[in-house]
Amino acid sequence: MRATVLIRPKPGILDPQGEAVQESLTRLGFPVSHARVGRLVDVELATDDPAEARKQLDRMAAELLSNPLIESFSIELEDET
Amino acid sequence: MRATVLIRPKPGILDPQGEAVQESLTRLGFPVSHARVGRLVDVELATDDPAEARKQLDRMAAELLSNPLIESFSIELEDET
Numbered sequence: 211m212r213a214t215v216l217i218r219p220k221p222g223i224l225d226p227q228g229e230a231v232q233e234s235l236t237r238l239g240f241p242v243s244h245a246r247v248g249r250l251v252d253v254e255l256a257t258d259d260p261a262e263a264r265k266q267l268d269r270m271a272a273e274l275l276s277n278p279l280i281e282s283f284s285i286e287l288e289d290e291t
Numbered sequence: 292m293r294a295t296v297l298i299r300p301k302p303g304i305l306d307p308q309g310e311a312v313q314e315s316l317t318r319l320g321f322p323v324s325h326a327r328v329g330r331l332v333d334v335e336l337a338t339d340d341p342a343e344a345r346k347q348l349d350r351m352a353a354e355l356l357s358n359p360l361i362e363s364f365s366i367e368l369e370d371e372t
Contacts, residue, residue, distance in 0.1 A: 216331060231332060231356070240351050244335035250297060251312060254325035270321050275312070 211258045212288040213267055217276045218248035251275050260287055292339045293369040294348055298357045299329035332356050341368055 219225045225246050232245035253270070255263050264285060271283040300306045306327050313326035334351075336344050345366060352364040 234355055235351055240347055241337040242334045246333045248331045250329045250331050252327045253323045256322040266321055270316055274315055
């Protein structure tokens with residue numbers, strides 16, 4: 211089963227990359243008042259059970275893919291999107 | 292209107308970060324056969340018209356946020372997700 215983990219800086223956490231993107235977009239003529247940059251990880255899991263997949267992805271995201279101090283994550287299973 | 296641009300390495304393009312993630316997850320006991328790492332950008336647009344938002348986001352993604360040679364992008368408007 212394919213799934214995606216979306217990782218974003220938590221609200222209030224400084225995001226210099228997002229600020230740079232916002233400034234560049236504004237300079238290019240795109241009226242964007244706010245931009246935040248995060249990561250995504252697409253994975254192919256061995257299981258096809260959505261509940262089991264979600265359990266594994268929660269642990270992967272918390273233990274390896276994100277930094278829980280400064281980032282939050284969300285999970286999308288391919289069948290649901 | 293809030294929107295997210297999702298940027299991924301194109302199929303066939305080398306993704307060393309994804310390979311490292313896949314190896315690390317496997318070592319940690321998560322059975323993942325494949326992992327690819329991409330970026331996401333959350334933006335707050337001035338417009339509330341979905342068609343206009345999509346047009347702006349297409350140009351932003353192609354001109355600044357992604358490298359069209361090696362990356363593909365997709366767009367999610369908040370109202371649709």
